[in-house]
Amino acid sequence: MAFGEITVAMSGLFAAQQGLSVTSSNINNINTPGYSRQEIKQEAWNPLPGGGVGMIGTGTTVTGVERVRDPFLDQKIWKYSDMLGEYSIKQEQTAIIENIFGEPKDEGFTKIYTNFFNGLDDLSKDPNTTEKASALRQYMIGFADYYNEMASGLSETQSDINAQLKITVDQINLMASRVQSLNGQIQNYELHGGKIANELRDQRDHCVDQLSQFVNIEAKEVEMHKPDGSVEKQFQVYVNGQTLVDHKDIRLLEVEPRETKKHPRDIDGLYDIVWDDKAVFNTTSEYFSGKLKGLLDVRDGQGAGLDPITHKPVYTGIPYFQDRLDRFVRDFSKELNRIYNQGDIIDANGNREQILDDLGNPVYALFSYRDEDTSAIIASNDPNFDYNKMTAENFSTSLEIIESDKNIRTNYEHRMDVINDPKLDPPYNSEIYYNPNPGNNDLLLDLMDQQNNQDVFSQGTPTDYMISIFSAMGVNASEAQMYAKTQSNIISEIENQRMAVSGVDNNEEFMNLIKYNMAYQISAKVMSTLDNIYDITINRMGSW
Template identity: 35%
Template sequence: MSSFFGLDVAISGLFASQRSLDIANHNINNVNTPGYSRQVGVQKATRPVGLLDGTGMVGTGTEITAVNRVRDDFLDFKYWSENVSFGEWETKSNAMEDLEAIFNEPSDTGFTTVMDEFFASLQELSKDPSSEAARASVKQKGVSLCKYLNSTAAHLQKMRDDNNYSLKIKVDELNSYTRQIKDLNEQIYKSELDGNAANDLRDQRTLLLDKLSKLANIQASEVVVGKLPNGKEDRRFQVTINGSYLVNHFDTYELETFEIDEGSHRDGMYGIQWAKSGNEMIPKGGELKGYLDVRDGNGEAGQYKGIPYYLEKLDEFAQSFAKTFNEGILKDGEQHYAGHAGGVGLDGSVGVRFFSYENKSSAQLVENGYDKLTAANISISSDVESDIYKIATASVGGEAGNNGNIASLLELRHESKMFNEGAPEDFMKSLVAMLGVDAQQAVRVSGNQENLVQQIDNRRLSLSGVSVDEEMANMVKYQHAYNAAAKMITVMDEIYDTLINRVGV
């Protein structure tokens, strides 16, 4: 045993305390770094040596054998599995809020107000069928009703286009994350070949996975594929989606968007496919699924009721209302009223339709059929547009004051057999109520998922987060240990000085 054995023991304590202070310093400086995990030094006693006389073993000091990050992999996996659902329903919740704003019911500018004003103008005209002012008002209120439907449909389509573009942006964002994860895999792998742990790089990779998990239903794992020359395990990091690789260690498999052309309501929209194989990828969760459901969901066969569903319902209203008002044909396909076409205008005209599409004439509407009419293109007919005397108020010709037909048209406002839901206002109230229910569900599920994700994240932070108070206490503890080791060195120095320089003098 060396004569300076005691000095070596004291120095080991000095170095260990200094390393522990460096770790605490690093933790404190990263207290506000997103994704940072608290690091701790693994300190243990060095290997003792046996005494030559066999009376026992004596300790040789201490050392820091590793610096580990405090992390619970189970909480990370749980966070990712819940975050994917949060991403999906947060997207849907935001979309439902936008849909409610588009329909804007109840309000002074919503459907109920527009419909009230239209039938109120008809009521005024029924009082004096020969009044030009009343006829002009009916024409204008009819235009307003059409423009409300046109505007609502246009806003829905614009919202759908916006969601389609957002889908592309999110796919590009996902590819950016996967490329960064691949680069970090390379850095981590090279940094850990000598047995050290690349803690800060692993924290950066975990933060990227947190963001990635909100976009799509990913699975991440680190697998052992063999042994390194130094005997350590050869680990490879993988990220998959639907069982296919997004990242396989040093390789990335990117996604891309393509324009759909399949003859469905998705034509012209973006689909998602694997860039290398061209196979379509359908996400099962996350923001990507949220955007797809909102953009494409038509409510059929259990699908989500997204923008197409509300567009189709709006088209159904426009088509059925126009057909009933024009022809007197109800939901059962039978003619129960004379309709506008069955009345007589002030100029003696008959067979004129009040509503059409794209300002086409009554003749063009009849020739092409009501299947061409949608909420986006409904209008008053060019006949009425050009001549308000063609508004059919009378039930028979030659009677300027006859209001028999307009009285029949007024009954349509409360005709319960016009739609399955009832009268026109009942249809729209049912649609808005359904939208409200869907919006409440999206908000409720999104809120529940957000709380769950936040709870898991709080558990992660309680374990991995840096507490300044705790680190300050550690600093005091390590400083005292450092001072004690330094004092031991001073004492040993005095002993050796006396032994070497003064003994025998």
């Protein structure tokens, strides 16, 4: 073959040059997220008959540049990332709720609760001391403020999570749109160029990696056989079993404010998630997970009973803690107010009578609540006083005690019947109470006994009840931390396996540089040698 050896050497030059180019690209992208190591694929050119010596090689050709990737490891990453996303969110939000409760810090419930009863104890030792009455008043106000702040903090956290939910939905839509766009770019490149769009495929897989943390997904590339006999590769992504991206088609998620609250203490405007075609987004599936699931659980979890779909306990989210705090202030206030409103008359059953006004309403109270519309403190003898309306958010010290610490009762007053006494105002009271022994402390002592009363709550004392709330919160924190750590370890291990396959290794690429550089130099040397041979053969042998 005429000058065939030069063609062979030239093919080696081109192959080595492409090898150096790919190696350089690998090195330059060693820190690029989602980048997969690439390598050239070489084959020998078709040999030619060589007469009696057999077939003669014609050089080499580069058939393509392929990324080194194991699709099975990608699927494993996408399978486990959603659980990591879910429990990472729960761990983050539980830490916020723990800070709201202030436990187990010094400024938490234990201190506030102890201060209140210490204030009663101090005043009981000297009921006529103004300073101690004033201190008790401040402790009571602080006690109510503690529950107000906790309830307000929970509502604010619910509002923040609601806003974060919308941001998360927007991020899912953004990544889905990115996948859709890359699908089109990959198809156009591979259809017309006849080569694999390695970098674009890396970007798409990296985008799916991120998407898999937000919600449970299934992603796959399928081959579609067209009527003309050609095969078209289409990439599909399903979210929670429902189509998100179908190659070039896409469905986006939307948020809609709820018209009806699922829980009476929910803030206004909580979002429900729907598809942009108004189809229902399935949040009840037993496979639903990811950051989206974590946000919904913390925001909406009422912690009561089993989920009818998954048959797992309902998550103890913000509504659960709101309910528990509301119950505490209601039952605790009701019991203390009952004792505080008693007189000195004891009936046949050994119970003290309640002090009532002419309309049959209690006269005295330690604690009350604020009106939802006016924020005014409801008086204890208000006919509309209803403990069911009392919540941790509107919980308050009674109006008369806020107005003056002199209004704090210390003992059970004596009842005196009076009929048509013109000295009274109004003159026709049927009964009044007077205090023959203002230095007595029997009422305060009875109130102090409630500190460890085990009859108000089924969990035990009021402290035990609050501890049960903190324990539920602690279980949430411990569970979230455990699962987040476990899933993180799993993802890290799979990621290490994927990096071992697809990651760029400096040492390996350095060896490739040497290999392709040597191949280039050798091919160049062959061409130089052939050039000398042909120069002698053509230009010099004729002159001999």
